[in-house]
Amino acid sequence: xxxxxxxxxxxxxxxxxxxxxxxxxxxxxxxxxxxxxxxxxxxxxxxxxxxxxxxxxxxxxxxxxxxxxxxxxxxxxxxxxxxxxxxxxxxxxxxxxxxxxxxxxxxxxxxxxxxx
Ligand code: HEC
Numbered sequence: 001x002x003x004x005x006x007x008x009x010x011x012x013x014x015x016x017x018x019x020x021x022x023x024x025x026x027x028x029x030x031x032x033x034x035x036x037x038x039x040x041x042x043x044x045x046x047x048x049x050x051x052x053x054x055x056x057x058x059x060x061x062x063x064x065x066x067x068x069x070x071x072x073x074x075x076x077x078x079x080x081x082x083x084x085x086x087x088x089x090x091x092x093x094x095x096x097x098x099x100x101x102x103x104x105x106x107x108x109x110x111x112x113x114x115x116x
Pocket of ligand 1: 043047051056058062071075077078080089097
C-alpha cells in the first residue's frame with residue numbers, strides 16, 4: 001500500500017513537471033527576485049553595456065539602482081524586455097531574456113522595484 005502511494009505520487013509529480021515545462025519551458029534555477037541578489041547583476045550583464053557611457057541607448061542610463069528603478073517604475077523597461085526578439089523595440093535588441101530572467105524582473109517590479 002505504501003509502495004502504491006509512492007508510485008502514485010511519483011506519477012503525479014511527473015505530470016506536474018510535464019505540464020509546467022510545456023507552459024513555461026525549462027525549470028528556473030532558484031533565485032531571489034531582489035535587487036541585490038538578481039536584478040543588479042542581470043541588468044549589469046544584459047543592459048548596462050549599451051545603457052552607459054557617453055552615448056547610452058535611447059539616452060537611457062541603466063547603471064545604478066536609481067536609474068534602473070526609475071526605468072522600471074516610470075519608463076519602458078518592462079514593456080521593452082517583454083517584447084519578442086523579432087520586435088524592433090525589443091531589449092536587449094534581437095536577443096530576448098529567457099523566461100527565468102523575465103520572471104525575476106516582473107516579480108521585482110510588481111513588488112515596487114525596491115532596493116532590497
Ligand atoms: C546592444 C545594445 C543594447 C542593449 C544590450 C540593451 N539596449 Fe536598450 N536600447 C538600446 C538602444 C540603441 C536604444 C534606443 C533605440 C530604441 O529606443 O529602441 C535602447 C532603448 C531602450 C529603452 C527605451 C529608452 C526610452 O526610455 O526611450 C529601454 C527602456 C531600454 N532600452 C531598456 C533596456 C534593457 C532593460 C536592457 C537589458 C535587458 C537593454 N535595454 C539592453 C540599446 C541596447
